[in-house]
Amino acid sequence: MVAVTPQSSARAVAVGGSGWGRRAVLVVAAAYFLVPLVIAISFTVYNEVQGFSLGAYGRIVTSPGFATSFLTSLALAAVTIVLVLVLLLPAMIAVRLGAPGLRPVLETITTLPLIVPPITYVVGISSALREGADALAATPFWATIIAIQDDRFPVVLVLAYVILALPFAYRSLDAGLRAIDVVTLVEAARNLGASWPHLLLRVIMPNLRSALAGAAFLTLALVLGEYTIAALLGYQTFPVWIVTISGNDGQLSVALSILSLVLIWLLLITLSRASGRKKP
Amino acid sequence: MTVEFRALRRTYGATTALDGLDLTVAQGELIALLGPSGCGKTTALRCVAGFETPDSGAVLIDGKDVTRVPANRRDAGMVFQSYSLFPNLNARDNVAFGLRVRRRPTAERHARAAELLALVGLPDHGDRFPHQLSGGQQQRVALARALALQPRVLLLDEPLSALDAKVRVTLREEIRRLQLELGITTVFVTHDQEEALSVADRVAVLRAGRLEQVGAPAEIYDRPATPFVAEFVGTMNHVPGRVTGDRVEVFGRSLPVDGTAPGELVDVLIRPEAVLVTPAEDGGALILASSFRGSTARLRVQLADQSEVLADVPGHDAVRLAPGLRVEVGVVERPVLVTARTSGDQEPAVA
Amino acid sequence: MTSARFTRVKGWAPASPLLLVVAVAFGIPAVMLALGAFTVPGAPGEPGTYGLDNVAASLREPYLTKLLTSIELSAVVAVAGALTGTLLAHAVLTSRSAALRESVLSASGVLANFGGVPLAFIWIATLGNSGLVTTSFGLGPGLLYNFWGLALVYLYFSIPLMVLVIAPALEGLRPQWREAAQGSGASVWQFWRHVGLPVLTPALLGGVVLLFGGSFAAYATAAAMVGASVPLVTMQIADALTGNVLVGFENVALALSLDMIVVAMLVMAVYLPLQRRSSRWLR
Numbered sequence: 065m066v067a068v069t070p071q072s073s074a075r076a077v078a079v080g081g082s083g084w085g086r087r088a089v090l091v092v093a094a095a096y097f098l099v100p101l102v103i104a105i106s107f108t109v110y111n112e113v114q115g116f117s118l119g120a121y122g123r124i125v126t127s128p129g130f131a132t133s134f135l136t137s138l139a140l141a142a143v144t145i146v147l148v149l150v151l152l153l154p155a156m157i158a159v160r161l162g163a164p165g166l167r168p169v170l171e172t173i174t175t176l177p178l179i180v181p182p183i184t185y186v187v188g189i190s191s192a193l194r195e196g197a198d199a200l201a202a203t204p205f206w207a208t209i210i211a212i213q214d215d216r217f218p219v220v221l222v223l224a225y226v227i228l229a230l231p232f233a234y235r236s237l238d239a240g241l242r243a244i245d246v247v248t249l250v251e252a253a254r255n256l257g258a259s260w261p262h263l264l265l266r267v268i269m270p271n272l273r274s275a276l277a278g279a280a281f282l283t284l285a286l287v288l289g290e291y292t293i294a295a296l297l298g299y300q301t302f303p304v305w306i307v308t309i310s311g312n313d314g315q316l317s318v319a320l321s322i323l324s325l326v327l328i329w330l331l332l333i334t335l336s337r338a339s340g341r342k343k344p
Numbered sequence: 345m346t347v348e349f350r351a352l353r354r355t356y357g358a359t360t361a362l363d364g365l366d367l368t369v370a371q372g373e374l375i376a377l378l379g380p381s382g383c384g385k386t387t388a389l390r391c392v393a394g395f396e397t398p399d400s401g402a403v404l405i406d407g408k409d410v411t412r413v414p415a416n417r418r419d420a421g422m423v424f425q426s427y428s429l430f431p432n433l434n435a436r437d438n439v440a441f442g443l444r445v446r447r448r449p450t451a452e453r454h455a456r457a458a459e460l461l462a463l464v465g466l467p468d469h470g471d472r473f474p475h476q477l478s479g480g481q482q483q484r485v486a487l488a489r490a491l492a493l494q495p496r497v498l499l500l501d502e503p504l505s506a507l508d509a510k511v512r513v514t515l516r517e518e519i520r521r522l523q524l525e526l527g528i529t530t531v532f533v534t535h536d537q538e539e540a541l542s543v544a545d546r547v548a549v550l551r552a553g554r555l556e557q558v559g560a561p562a563e564i565y566d567r568p569a570t571p572f573v574a575e576f577v578g579t580m581n582h583v584p585g586r587v588t589g590d591r592v593e594v595f596g597r598s599l600p601v602d603g604t605a606p607g608e609l610v611d612v613l614i615r616p617e618a619v620l621v622t623p624a625e626d627g628g629a630l631i632l633a634s635s636f637r638g639s640t641a642r643l644r645v646q647l648a649d650q651s652e653v654l655a656d657v658p659g660h661d662a663v664r665l666a667p668g669l670r671v672e673v674g675v676v677e678r679p680v681l682v683t684a685r686t687s688g689d690q691e692p693a694v695a
Numbered sequence: 696m697t698s699a700r701f702t703r704v705k706g707w708a709p710a711s712p713l714l715l716v717v718a719v720a721f722g723i724p725a726v727m728l729a730l731g732a733f734t735v736p737g738a739p740g741e742p743g744t745y746g747l748d749n750v751a752a753s754l755r756e757p758y759l760t761k762l763l764t765s766i767e768l769s770a771v772v773a774v775a776g777a778l779t780g781t782l783l784a785h786a787v788l789t790s791r792s793a794a795l796r797e798s799v800l801s802a803s804g805v806l807a808n809f810g811g812v813p814l815a816f817i818w819i820a821t822l823g824n825s826g827l828v829t830t831s832f833g834l835g836p837g838l839l840y841n842f843w844g845l846a847l848v849y850l851y852f853s854i855p856l857m858v859l860v861i862a863p864a865l866e867g868l869r870p871q872w873r874e875a876a877q878g879s880g881a882s883v884w885q886f887w888r889h890v891g892l893p894v895l896t897p898a899l900l901g902g903v904v905l906l907f908g909g910s911f912a913a914y915a916t917a918a919a920m921v922g923a924s925v926p927l928v929t930m931q932i933a934d935a936l937t938g939n940v941l942v943g944f945e946n947v948a949l950a951l952s953l954d955m956i957v958v959a960m961l962v963m964a965v966y967l968p969l970q971r972r973s974s975r976w977l978r
């Protein structure tokens with residue numbers, strides 16, 4: 065459920081509201097949000113036997129599977145990002161260059177994944193895989209079905225993540241494309257004799273840098289945080305590994321929670337840096 | 345109903361928005377608050393409306409101190425610069441908002457809203473939502489809303505500044521007509537001097553939170569009390585001149601000085617329309633450029649000493665007085681304001 | 696027209712890879728889900744037949760309770776989260792301190808995306824049976840492991856999400872509106888009743904729907920925290936998927952999934968017209 069980002073905020077307008085009510089709200093909210101965090105952090109660095117120790121964080125890195133699962137997740141993210149952009153960008157440019165009928169279709173397919181709960185999606189996927197393997201057992205496609213479920217690089221997860229990332233990538237790219245006049249850019253470039261690939265790589269993409277970065281980071285965040293689908297399909301991605309490894313080591317599991325919080329935070333900072341960097 | 349600002353002061357941290365403003369608006373009068381951006385016009389108006397509390401000083405409506413009366417009990421109608429209509433209500437409900445808050449029956453609300461919408465020239469727009477109205481129409485509705493409760497005072501904060509030129513002129517005339525018809529005491533904030541001069545009974549020029557001058561439009565324009573007012577209202581040429589006694593020599597003429605001169609070498613302030621331009625083959629001045637404005641044309645004229653002045657001539661002379669023409673420059677004979685010399689240390693201009 | 700020429704040349708072709716991938720990766724699972732939900736398994740070795748049995752079963756006990764509990768939990772979290780999130784956003788946005796505004800908004804960004812098992816762990820450390828707060832205040836066990844405990848934990852990401860959703864809308868309330876209302880004699884309350892809340896309604900509704908969807912779909916947090924002690928439909932489906940149930944109930948899991956999607960779509964179906972109606976003036 066990663067991929068909701070804060071909007072930049074200017075000053076706001078005080079509309080009613082007394083000073084005391086406001087202060088009370090702030091104090092209660094601070095308690096609710098900060099107390100669990102403070103407790104969790106102190107829990108990871110202190111226990112009665114050893115006193116203060118950063119051991120729990122050290123154990124994260126030395127735990128078996130840390131590197132493998134993290135790298136798997138990164139690889140999945142990289143492929144997903146490339147795929148999402150390669151699939152979306154031409155379609156979104158086509159909408160602007162005179163296939164406006166495509167827009168409602170794009171809007172729909174980039175909204176559905178938000179409505180469909182991941183757990184139902186994974187149910188659909190696994191039943192498709194099962195039935196598919198049965199039905200295609202005698203054909204050459206059987207090998208494909210098996211291949212996309214490879215443990216080291218589960219293509220099926222990439223496909224699922226592409227679908228899940230569509231809404232976020234679409235919105236980010238849409239904002240970027242809205243800011244540049246694609247039609248004029250394309251016409252000017254074509255007029256100067258640019259080929260389509262050249263146009264896409266040299267004219268449009270550079271003008272979309274921050275939107276592309278936004279889409280990429282949202283996708284990265286999504287892949288690094290997604291648990292349900294990977295877990296239920298039985299793959300050891302990083303979020304799944306976190307749960308597997310926590311086991312009975314309470315300190316380690318909470319340390320991992322803090323770690324994922326920090327990870328989200330870092331991703332969001334990078335994201336806001338990337339999309340905050342305006343076109344020159 | 346009179347409105348009186350009494351030694352109003354308001355500061356925001358290090359900025360002084362109002363610095364002891366004194367001003368009285370007479371019953372039924374339309375007074376324009378004019379001044380450069382940031383001089384405190386809006387702040388002054390908001391003090392009357394009750395959205396702002398002065399640090400010191402008082403606002404009196406009808407002689408009663410209302411400085412501490414909350415905004416919703418002030419009885420002042422206000423029109424804002426733009427986007428002030430409630431977006432979720434149509435024009436009729438916007439106008440009738442005050443009556444709804446007062447729990448008046450629906451029939452009365454609708455009747456009153458219809459009456460006011462007709463008054464502002466939008467009798468058929470009651471069902472429109474703000475986003476379905478043009479900027480000018482929105483401001484008309486805002487005006488109707490401000491008048492709906494028959495307030496004692498009408499406050500207008502640059503109500504026309506977001507509109508295009510043509511609409512601005514029609515609407516300001518309409519505001520004036522309504523104001524006269526209703527006889528409502530009105531404070532009209534603007535930074536457009538033409539607007540101020542054309543609709544107001546009196547114009548109050550503000551500078552850095554203080555009143556610089558208040559008077560009838562013609563008085564402000566013709567007899568500015570200070571160089572600041574002279575500069576701010578209309579266009580002024582700074583022409584070097586030399587003072588002798590109570591007269592100043594400029595363009596080869598000797599004119600009476602209005603007020604006292606700060607020294608011998610001064611700048612004489614001369615309006616473009618007071619500069620006379622006549623063609624002369626051996627004239628020392630040269631027309632550099634001309635911009636035609638319909639009824640007048642504004643010429644940029646280079647004098648013999650290379651300095652430049654602006655001159656307004658009747659529009660029908662524009663063809664005759666074309667750029668490149670040699671001319672002689674004179675000045676209308678009447679008292680002039682002078683200021684300390686800022687236009688370099690040249691000798692008095694001769695043409 | 697140049698762009699018209701491109702139309703004919705390019706048309707929908709650039710979109711075909713995307714449409715293909717969506718058809719395969721989303722269309723096939725969707726169809727399989729729907730087919731499976733309506734397939735009644737035959738005897739071993741026999742092919743299944745189509746029928747409503749699974750769907751009917753999914754709407755009977757013991758499954759109905761789970762579906763209803765999920766809906767109830769999500770509704771509670773959505774409404775409570777929307778209210779508190781709005782209050783918090785308002786309190787923060789009207790604050791004079793820019794630092795407070797900035798830090799709360801970016802913290803909201805982080806926490807809105809913080810969910811799953813890690814969220815459960817943090818709350819277990821706080822309010823779990825041996826959590827610090829539980830033990831230091833002698834609160835007794837089981838505090839967290841029930842419906843309300845789960846709601847409390849879900850609010851941890853729901854409130855920040857609401858803050859993010861509602862903040863732009865709150866910032867869009869123009870000061871002129873409040874002042875114009877006051878000038879017309881309205882009290883603060885009357886301003887909110889006639890102008891403020893109606894203008895915020897689309898964003899509020901949007902937030903409620905988003906929060907509902909987030910809690911309704913959440914699975915990992917609940918699984919790690921309460922196990923089976925709070926019956927939720929997501930956990931039932933996961934159990935079926937991982938083989939934790941009797942054989943033959945897999946198709947009921949498909950039907951339950953279908954139920955979930957229908958609920959989600961119903962919520963959207965209620966929301967969209969409302970949202971369209973109340974946002975018509977914001978265009």
Ligand SMILES: Nc1ncnc2c1ncn2[C@@H]1O[C@H](COP(=O)(O)OP(=O)(O)OP(=O)(O)O)[C@@H](O)[C@H]1O
Pocket residue numbers: 356359360361379380381382383384385386387388535
């Ligand atoms: N709420 C505020 N906080 C801080 N400073 C303010 C505030 N309101 C006004 N000021 C400052 O007070 C001064 C006067 O502001 P005011 O809005 O009255 O100017 P104005 O004459 O209406 O200008 P304009 O023509 O640009 O509208 C300005 O320097 C402004 O920056």
Ligand SMILES: [Mg+2]
Pocket residue numbers: 385386387
């Ligand atoms: Mg102003």
